[in-house]
Every structure is written in C-alpha cells, then in structure tokens.
Amino acid sequence: MDTIDRSTLPSPLKKGSEVILTIESAAFNGQSVARYDGMAVFLTGCVPGDTVRAMVTKKKKSFAEARLLEVLTTGPERIPPRCKYFGDCGGCKWQNLEYKAQLYWKRQHVVDAFERIGGFDEVDVKPTLGCDEPFWYRNKMEFSFSSNRWLTASEIESGEEFRKDFALGLHAPGRFDKVIDVNECFLQSPESNRILNATRSFALDHQLIPYSTRDHQGFLRNLVIRTSLATGEIMVVPVTADTNPPLMDKYVKHIQENVPEVTTIVLAVNRKKAQVAFSEELYVLYGPGTITEQIAGNTFTISPFSFFQTNPKQGNKLYEQALLAADLTGEEKVWDLYCGAGTITLAAARQAETVVGVELNEGAVLDARANAVRNNTPNASFIAGDLKDVIAELEGGTSSTPRPDVVIVDPPRAGLHLDVVSSLLRLLPERICYVSCNPTTQARDCGLLTEAYNVEYIQPVDMFPQTYHIETVAKLVRKS
Ligand SMILES: C[S@@+](CC[C@H](N)C(=O)[O-])C[C@H]1O[C@@H](n2cnc3c(N)ncnc32)[C@H](O)[C@@H]1O
Numbered sequence: 303m304d305t306i307d308r309s310t311l312p313s314p315l316k317k318g319s320e321v322i323l324t325i326e327s328a329a330f331n332g333q334s335v336a337r338y339d340g341m342a343v344f345l346t347g348c349v350p351g352d353t354v355r356a357m358v359t360k361k362k363k364s365f366a367e368a369r370l371l372e373v374l375t376t377g378p379e380r381i382p383p384r385c386k387y388f389g390d391c392g393g394c395k396w397q398n399l400e401y402k403a404q405l406y407w408k409r410q411h412v413v414d415a416f417e418r419i420g421g422f423d424e425v426d427v428k429p430t431l432g433c434d435e436p437f438w439y440r441n442k443m444e445f446s447f448s449s450n451r452w453l454t455a456s457e458i459e460s461g462e463e464f465r466k467d468f469a470l471g472l473h474a475p476g477r478f479d480k481v482i483d484v485n486e487c488f489l490q491s492p493e494s495n496r497i498l499n500a501t502r503s504f505a506l507d508h509q510l511i512p513y514s515t516r517d518h519q520g521f522l523r524n525l526v527i528r529t530s531l532a533t534g535e536i537m538v539v540p541v542t543a544d545t546n547p548p549l550m551d552k553y554v555k556h557i558q559e560n561v562p563e564v565t566t567i568v569l570a571v572n573r574k575k576a577q578v579a580f581s582e583e584l585y586v587l588y589g590p591g592t593i594t595e596q597i598a599g600n601t602f603t604i605s606p607f608s609f610f611q612t613n614p615k616q617g618n619k620l621y622e623q624a625l626l627a628a629d630l631t632g633e634e635k636v637w638d639l640y641c642g643a644g645t646i647t648l649a650a651a652r653q654a655e656t657v658v659g660v661e662l663n664e665g666a667v668l669d670a671r672a673n674a675v676r677n678n679t680p681n682a683s684f685i686a687g688d689l690k691d692v693i694a695e696l697e698g699g700t701s702s703t704p705r706p707d708v709v710i711v712d713p714p715r716a717g718l719h720l721d722v723v724s725s726l727l728r729l730l731p732e733r734i735c736y737v738s739c740n741p742t743t744q745a746r747d748c749g750l751l752t753e754a755y756n757v758e759y760i761q762p763v764d765m766f767p768q769t770y771h772i773e774t775v776a777k778l779v780r781k782s
Contacts, residue, residue, distance in 0.1 A: 315338050315339065315341060315343070315358055315361060315366055316358060316361050317358055317359065317360065317361050318357065318358065319357070319358050320355060320356070320357050320358075320371065321338055321343075321355075321356055321357075321358060321368065322353065322354070322355055322356075322374070323336035323337075323338060323343055323345070323353070323354050323356055323368065324336055324351075324352070324353050324354075325345075325348045325349065325350050325351060325352045325353075325354065325377060326350060327350055327407070327410070328349065328350055328396070328399065328403075328407040328410075328770070329344060329770075330411045330414070330415070330741075330742070330770060331770065332346065332395040332396070332769070332770045333345060333346050334346065334347075334348040334349065334350065334352075336348075336354075336356075336368075338366070341364070341365060341366060342364070342365045342366070343356075343358075343365070343366045343367070343368050344365065344366070344367050344368070345367065345368045345369065345370055346370065346395070347370040347389065347398075348370055348373070348377075349376075349377045349379055349380045349398055349399045349403070350377050350379065350403070350407075351376070351377020351378050351379065351380070352373055352374075352375065352376055352377040352380060353373075353374045353375045354370055354371070354372065354373050354374060355371045355372040355374060356368035356369060356370050356371055357369050357371055379399055379400040379402075379403035380398055380399065380400075381398060381399065381400050382398070383397035383398045384397060384437070384488055385397060385486070385487070385488055386454075386456065386486070387454060387472075387482055387484060387487075389455065390452070390454035390455060390456075390474060390482055391471075391472050391474070391475075391482050391484065392472075392473065392474065392475030392476070393472055393487075393489065393768075393769070394488075394489070394768035394769060395768075395769060395770060396768050396769060396770060397768045401432065401436045401767060402432075404432075404436075404764070404767065404768070405429070405430040405432045405764060406430075407770075408430050408762055408764060408770070408772040409427055409428075409429060409430045409762050409772075411741055411770070411772060412427050412741045412745075412760055412762050412772060412774055413425070413427050415741040415742045415744070415745040416741070416745045416748070416757075416760065418745075419742055419745040419746050419749070420745030420746060420748050420749035421749050422745070422748075422749070422752075422757065425757055425759075425760060426757075426758070426759040426760065427759070427760045427762065428759060428760065428761045428762065429762075430762040430763070430764050430772070431616075431619050431623070431761065431762070431763045431764065432764050432767070433613070433615065433616055433764055433767050434615070435615075436767035436768065437488040437489070437767070437768070438488060438489070438490065438491055438492075439489065439613045439615065439616070439767060440489045440490045440612050440613060441490070441528060441529050441530065441531060441595070441610070441611075441612055441613070441614055442490075442526070442527070442528045442529075442610070442612050443487065443489065443490045443494055443526070443527050444524055444525075444526050444579040445470055445471055445472065445484070445498060445524065445525040445526075445527075446470070446471070446472070446473060446481050446523070446524050446525075446577075446579070447468075447469070447470050447481070447505070447512035447513065447520075447522035447523055447524065447525070448468075448469045448470075448479070448480065448481035448512050448514075449467050449468065449469075449511065449512040449513075449514045449520060450466075450467075450469070450479055450480050450481065450514070451464065451465070451466045451467070451468065451469035451480070451481060451482075451483055452469070452473075452474040452477060452480035452481060452482050453466070454482060464483075467512075468483075468505070468506065468512060469481040469482065469483040469512070470483060470484070470498065470501065470502045470505065470512075470522075470525065471483045471484030471485075471498075472484050472487070478577070479515060479516075483502075484498070485498065485499050485502070489768075490527060490529065491529055493529070493536060493561060493563050493564075494527045494529065494536075496560060496561045497525075497527055497536070497538055497557065497561050497564065498525065498527070500556060500557055500560035500561055501525050501538075501540065501553075501557070503556075504552075504553055504556045504557075505522055508549065508552070510522050510549075513542075513543050513577075515575070515577050518575055520543065521542050521543050521544065521546070522540070522542060522543075523541040523542055523543055523572055523577070523579070524539075524540075524541035524572075524579035525538070525539070525540055525541070526538075526539035526541065526570075526579055526606065526607075527539070528593060528604060528606070529593070530593045530594055530595045530604070530614075531595065531596075531614045531615060532594070532595055532596035532601075532614070533593065533594050533595070533596075534563070535565040535566070535593035535594060536561075536563055536564045536565055536566075536593070537564075537565070537566045537567070537568065537589075537592070537593045537604070537606065538557060538564050538566070538567045538568075539567075539568050539569075539570050539606045540553065540567075540569055540570070541570045541571075541572050541579050541580075541581060542569065542570075542571055542572070543571070543572065543573060544571060544573070545569070545571055545585065550569055550585075550587055551587075553567075553587075554567055554587050554588050558588070564588075564589075565589050565590075565593065566586070566588060566589025566590055566591055566592065566593065567586075567587045567588040567589065568584055568585065568586050568587065568591050568606045569584070569585040569587050570583065570584055570606055570607075571583040571584075571585070579607075580607050581607075584605075584606060591605070591606075592604060592605050595610065595614060596614075597611065597614055597617050597618060597621065597645055597649075598617075598618060598621040598622070598625075598645065598646075598648070598649035599649065599652070600645070600648045600649065600673065600677040600679075601673075601676060601677060602643065602645065602669075602673055602676075603669070603672070603673070603676070605669075608643060608665070608666070608669055609642050609643055609663070609666055610643065610645075611645065611765070612765070612766075613765045613766065616763060616764065616765045616773075617645070617765070619763055620737065620763045620765065620773055620775065621645065621646055621649050623761045623763060623775040624646055624649075624650075624710060624712075624735050624737050624775050625649060625650065625653060626761075626775075626777075627733070627735040627761070627775050627776070627777035628650060628653075628654075628708050628710055628733060628735040629708075629733060629777075630650060630653035630654045630708065631653075632653060632654065632655065633654075633655050633707075634654045634655060634706075634707040634708045635654070635655055635656050635704050635705070635706050635707050635708075636650050636654045636656065636657040636658070636706055636707070636708045636709070636710065637657070637658050637659075637660065637696075637703075637706040637708075637709045637710070637731075638650060638657055638658070638659045638660070638710045638712075639659075639660050639689055639693070639709060639710065639711045639712070639713075639722070640660070640661065640662075640689060640711060640712045640713045640714070641659030641660060641661045641666075641670060641684065641712070642661060642663075642666050642670070642712070643666045643669040643670045643673060644659050644666075644669070644670030644671075644673050644674060644682065644684065646710055646712060646737070647659035647670065647674075647682050647684070648673060648674060648677050648679050648682055650682075650710060651674070651679040651681050651682040652679065654681070654708070655681065656681045656682075656683070656704075657681065657682045657683075658682075658683050658684070658685065658696075658703050658706075659682065659683070659684045659685070660684070660685045660686075660687065660689050660692050660693070661684065661685075661686060662686070662687065662688055662689065663686075664686045667684045667685075667686040670682075670684045671684055683702070683703075685703075689719065689722055690719040690721040690722055690725075693721070693722055693725040694721065694725060697725055697728060697729060705729060705731075706729065706731045707731055707732050707733075708731055708732060708733045708734075708735070709726060709729070709731045709733075709734050709735070710734075710735045710737065711734065711735070711736050711737065712737040712738070713738070713743075714739075715739055715740040715743065716740075716743060717738070717740065717743025717744060717746060717747050718743075718747045723747060723750050723751065726751065727750075727751065727753055727754055730754060730780055731780070732779070732780050733777065733778065733779055733780070734751065734755060734777075734778040735775065735776075735777060735778075736748065736775070736776040736777075736778060737773070737774070737775050738773065738774050738775075738776070739765075739771065739772075739773050741762075741772060741774055744774060744776060748776055748778065751778055754780060754781055755778040755779060755780055755781060756778065756779050756781055757776055757777070757778055758777040758778065758779050759776070759777055760774050760775070760776045760777075761774065761775045761776075761777075762774045763775065
C-alpha cells in the first residue's frame with residue numbers, strides 16, 4: 303500500500319517538467335483542458351479522452367500550460383484530420399474531433415458561459431443545430447500573398463527545398479508576417495481551390511512579387527474569393543498595391559481559361575501600409591462586379607467587401623431561429639439592432655408591422671436600404687449611427703420609430719454596450735431575441751437583463767464547423 307503523502311512532495315507541475323495528462327474537455331478558445339493534482343492544464347492539439355505526454359510551459363497560481371509531446375492513447379472521438387495543413391494553419395482547430403463531438407462541446411461552452419459568467423443556475427440550452435455538410439460551407443475566403451513563407455512541419459520533415467520568398471495561402475497562427483503556401487482548403491469549394499492555384503501559377507509565371515510589410519515594396523497583397531450558394535456565381539478579387547491594366551487583362555484571360563465558372567473579377571487596389579484585404583479603389587475587370595445571394599427568402603447583392611454571413615445554408619437556419627424567438631404575428635413594431643446589411647431586418651419585416659434597423663457602418667446601411675427596395679419590404683427602415691447614441695435618442699419613441707414590442711440584437715463579439723443594456727431595461731419590449739457569436743458576452747448581457755427578463759431558452763447554431771466558434775439565439779421574455 304502506498305503510504306507516501308503526495309502533498310508533501312514538490313509538485314512536478316513546473317516549467318520544463320514532463321507530465322502525463324488525460325484530456326478532460328475541449329475549452330472555449332480551441333485549447334484542451336486536463337487536470338493535474340486538481341489544477342487545470344491547458345494545451346493544444348489534443349481531444350477529450352486522449353492520454354498524452356506533455357511539457358509544462360507555464361505555471362501560474364491557478365492554472366498551467368503545456369506543450370503536447372506525444373499522444374499515448376487516443377480519445378474515442380479523435381479522427382484523422384482531412385487537411386494536410388492541420389496543425390500548421392490556424393483555421394480549423396477541431397478537424398481532429400468527430401463532428402458530433404464538436405456539436406456537443408459547442409453546446410457545453412454555451413452552458414458553461416451562462417452558468418459561470420451569466421450566473422444562471424439552470425438554463426435551457428438546446429442541442430446545437432449542426433451543418434449537413436461540415437466542409438465546403440464558406441462563401442468567402444481571404445488568402446494572402448507573402449514574401450515570407452512559413453514552412454509546415456511536414457514540409458520541413460520532407461527535406462525538400464522550397465522557395466521561401468513566395469507564398470499564397472493562409473497565415474500561420476499568430477504569425478501575421480508569415481503565410482503557409484496552401485493549394486487545397488476544404489472550407490469554400492473545389493472551384494475556390496482551382497482559382498487559388500491558377501492565381502499562384504499566374505503570379506509565378508509572371509514573376510510577380512508579393513507585397514512586403516517590412517519594406518512596403520511588392521505588388522500582390524490578397525486574393526478574395528466570394529461565391530453564391532443560390533446562383534452559383536463566383537467573384538474573384540485580387541488585391542494589389544497598384545494598378546497594371548495590361549497585366550490584369552492577362553490575369554482575366556488566365557482565370558477564364560482555367561476556371562470558366564468565375565462570373566466576375568474585380569481588382570481592388572490597396573495603396574495603404576495596413577495589411578488588410580480591403581480597399582475602396584475598385585476596378586471591375588470582368589462581369590457585373592457583384593454576385594447575388596439569397597437568404598431567409600430575400601435576395602442580396604454582394605459587392606467585393608460587403609458584409610454577409612459566411613455560411614448561407616446555416617445562415618438560413620440561424621435566421622429561422624431568430625424569427626422563432628422573436629415570435630412575430632404581423633402586428634409588432636420591431637427594432638433590429640446591429641443590423642448589418644439588413645438580412646434579419648428584411649426577414650422580420652415580412653412578419654411584423656414595421657422594423658427599424660440600426661447599424662454603425664454607413665456602407666452597410668446603404669446596402670440595407672437598397673436591399674429593402676429590391677425585396678419590396680417598405681415597412682423596413684434603417685438608421686446609421688453608433689447604437690448607444692441612437693438608442694438614447696429613440697428611447698422616448700418618435701412618429702417614424704415608435705417604441706418597440708420586440709427587439710432583435712446581433713452585436714459584434716464584444717456584446718452589448720452597457721448603455722444599450724440600460725436602454726433596453728427602460729424600453730422593456732415584450733421580447734428580446736439575442737443573436738450572438740460569442741456566448742461569453744451574451745451570457746454576461748443576459749445576466750444583466752434578468753432584472754426584467756427571463757431567458758426562456760438558448761439555441762446554438764453551428765455556423766463554423768471544424769472551429770470552436772458558435773452562434774446562438776437566446777429568447778428573452780419580459781417578466782410579468
Ligand atoms: C454580427 S454583425 C450583425 C450583422 C447582421 N445582423 C447580419 O446578420 O447580417 C454586427 C454588426 O454590428 C455593427 N456594429 C458594431 N458596433 C456597432 C455600434 N456601436 N453601433 C451600431 N452597430 C454596430 C457592425 O458593423 C456589424 O454589422
């Protein structure tokens with residue numbers, strides 16, 4: 303019998319030591335969690351149920367971090383990742399976890415957030431609504447050119463010589479200066495991969511130089527590809543540091559020959575130093591310069607950089623859930639706050655008396671107004687401005703914006719501004735439908751709103767398979 307009192311021994315959990323860990327759960331940020339002598343240890347590259355050998359890299363008072371050295375036994379839900387860049391590219395951290403398990407852990411994150419952050423004892427979190435096809439679901443990808451190629455572990459192991467001054471692909475995690483040269487990605491579509499590879503061969507054949515953030519020299523910056531699920535249209539947007547019409551004529555011909563499915567090509571020129579795939583200097587090189595998508599029964603025109611849900615199939619499910627939570631009968635006055643280009647606003651307009659959308663981005667509001675005309679929803683109107691200011695002005699109600707019976711909110715990751723929460727608690731609509739891409743801020747805000755509201759249920763919807771991100775719809779009903 304072991305009579306050693308382990309509490310008197312120095313803990314082996316110190317920086318640099320090797321430990322054997324069994325993974326207990328998948329954490330919210332894509333890391334895994336194990337416990338050692340009761341202390342949480344965070345590490346990446348593992349799935350729940352794995353037993354691993356790891357090296358401790360950080361030891362704090364209440365937690366430690368470790369680096370995976372070897373998987374000793376695999377958890378029951380571990381699967382081989384489909385993509386050869388898995389582990390090097392930061393895009394799909396959960397590709398080694400069965401899809402069913404991904405849905406389970408996403409729901410668990412929502413439960414944890416509402417209990418830990420929102421202070422809820424019991425909350426009805428429904429099972430996550432998953433995707434029928436957990437690959438090929440994105441309608442937009444942004445690839446980067448770089449003169450600083452990041453070699454993957456398998457590229458290094460292969461012993462092959464690689465050209466390091468050119469890459470077209472995706473950033474290595476946390477390395478905004480380095481890019482993995484990607485020739486196959488399972489997130490968008492096979493056509494997207496063909497466009498990516500045709501663009502790379504064109505750039506190499508013409509000896510084009512990627513833009514460098516070190517000396518701000520070079521021509522090629524990004525490649526944005528957008529597709530429409532409803533119409534099959536494809537838009538290609540090369541982002542360059544300058545114009546070059548004869549070269550771009552050749553590029554258009556090259557793409558038409560290699561990927562005839564492409565319906566439009568727009569050149570975006572970014573002359574600024576900031577490395578963002580965005581520009582207002584646009585030149586339509588081929589086709590109409592836009593594509594058309596349908597969501598929640600409405601039609602939307604998408605220009606090169608306009609905001610649009612990136613997974614339209616699941617977007618339909620999300621908006622269906624939002625309308626279910628809003629529970630409209632045709633007679634309500636609705637406010638849709640943080641409305642973007644009006645996708646939810648227009649869907650709600652078909653089931654309400656009036657809907658007013660509020661949005662900070664003026665371009666998105668112009669798109670929203672055009673979308674309302676295009677979809678024949680005259681009962682939808684839009685206000686551009688910072689919501690915390692706009693809502694304060696609207697609180698008393700105006701003839702064009704009467705006080706709402708129902709409010710829909712869909713804020714960015716940071717959640718609701720405290721002033722917006724306070725306004726909602728004064729406005730007291732009958733129902734609030736809270737759409738969120740971040741359960742931690744949603745839980746915090748719902749906790750504050752319990753002063754006057756019951757959270758009836760939360761419906762998680764998986765918009766981003768293979769990642770730990772989760773979108774949720776919470777239905778809040780005013781206390782009687
Ligand atoms: C998650 S998106 C919601 C988009 C829209 N509901 C949809 O489904 O397409 C959040 C939106 O909030 C807008 N936004 C961010 N900060 C804002 C603020 N302070 N006031 C108003 N809108 C804001 C962003 O521009 C963005 O369009």
